[in-house]
Amino acid sequence: MPLTANRIVWLKTLIHLVSLGFAANMVWLVLSNKFGADPVDGITHYTGLAALNTLIVTMLVSPIAKYTRQGLLIRCRRVLGLYSFFWASLHLLTYLALDLTFNFSLLGTEILSRPYLTVGAVCWLLLFALSVTSFARIQRKMGAKWQKLHNWVYLVLVLAPIHFYWSSKSELLEPSLYFLLAISLLLIRWKTLKRIVLNPILKRG
Ligand code: HEM
Structure with missing residues (x-):
C-alpha cells in the first residue's frame, strides 16, 4: 500500500x-508517586531513555523507507528528530533544575569534570544544532553545508549509548544492547559513512 501525502x-x-502520551504518562508516574518519594532519578531515566529511543526510531526511518520503497516516509524524520531533542532537553532540564537547583556554574563544572556528562553535553549540543537548522528555509540557505552538519547525527547515535553505558553503575546489558543497535544502524549506512568519514581521511593521508 503506497503512502500518500495524506497518510503521512x-x-x-x-x-x-x-509522544505526548509518553509525556503525560511521565507526569502521571510522578504525581502518583510511582517514581518513589524522590522522583529525580526516575524522571532522569525516563527522559534519557525517551531521548535515546526517539533517536533510534528517527534513524530507522531512512532504512525502512528505502527497503519498503516508501520514499514519503522520510517526511516523518524531522518531527521524530525534534522529539528526540525535546526529550534530551527535558532530561538536561531535570538534571539542572532538580539535581543542581539551577546552579549554572556547577553545571559547567560537572560537565567538564565528569566524562559521561561531557559526552551527554556533546550529544545535546549536536541535537540542538540539528534542531535549529531543521527548518526548510534554513536548509535551503545552508545549501551543501546543511547535509555536512546533519551528518553529525551519526556521532550522536554512537555517543548517546556511551553516555548511557558510562552513567550506569550496575546495569550494563541495556546500554550494551543500545550500543549494538547504534552500530547496526551505522553499518546499514556503511557506504554513506565511508564517503563522509573514511574518504576525506584517506585523501588527507
Ligand atoms: C548536557 C546533557 C546531558 C546531561 C547533563 C545528562 C545527565 C544525565 C544524568 C545525570 C544521568 C543519570 C546518571 C545516574 O543514573 O546517576 C543520565 C543518564 C542517561 N542519559 Fe543523559 N544527560 C545529558 C544528555 C543526554 C542525551 C543527549 C541523551 C540521549 C540522546 C541522554 C541519554 C541518557 C540515558 C539513556 C541515560 C540512562 C538512563 C537510565 O539510567 O535508564 N543524555 N544523563
Missing part, C-alpha cells in the same frame, strides 16, 4: 499523540 499527515499526528 495521519502518521505525523500519530507521532505527536504517542
Whole structure:
C-alpha cells in the first residue's frame, strides 16, 4: 500500500499523540508517586531513555523507507528528530533544575569534570544544532553545508549509548544492547559513512 501525502499527515499526528502520551504518562508516574518519594532519578531515566529511543526510531526511518520503497516516509524524520531533542532537553532540564537547583556554574563544572556528562553535553549540543537548522528555509540557505552538519547525527547515535553505558553503575546489558543497535544502524549506512568519514581521511593521508 503506497503512502500518500495524506497518510503521512495521519502518521505525523500519530507521532505527536504517542509522544505526548509518553509525556503525560511521565507526569502521571510522578504525581502518583510511582517514581518513589524522590522522583529525580526516575524522571532522569525516563527522559534519557525517551531521548535515546526517539533517536533510534528517527534513524530507522531512512532504512525502512528505502527497503519498503516508501520514499514519503522520510517526511516523518524531522518531527521524530525534534522529539528526540525535546526529550534530551527535558532530561538536561531535570538534571539542572532538580539535581543542581539551577546552579549554572556547577553545571559547567560537572560537565567538564565528569566524562559521561561531557559526552551527554556533546550529544545535546549536536541535537540542538540539528534542531535549529531543521527548518526548510534554513536548509535551503545552508545549501551543501546543511547535509555536512546533519551528518553529525551519526556521532550522536554512537555517543548517546556511551553516555548511557558510562552513567550506569550496575546495569550494563541495556546500554550494551543500545550500543549494538547504534552500530547496526551505522553499518546499514556503511557506504554513506565511508564517503563522509573514511574518504576525506584517506585523501588527507
Ligand atoms: C548536557 C546533557 C546531558 C546531561 C547533563 C545528562 C545527565 C544525565 C544524568 C545525570 C544521568 C543519570 C546518571 C545516574 O543514573 O546517576 C543520565 C543518564 C542517561 N542519559 Fe543523559 N544527560 C545529558 C544528555 C543526554 C542525551 C543527549 C541523551 C540521549 C540522546 C541522554 C541519554 C541518557 C540515558 C539513556 C541515560 C540512562 C538512563 C537510565 O539510567 O535508564 N543524555 N544523563
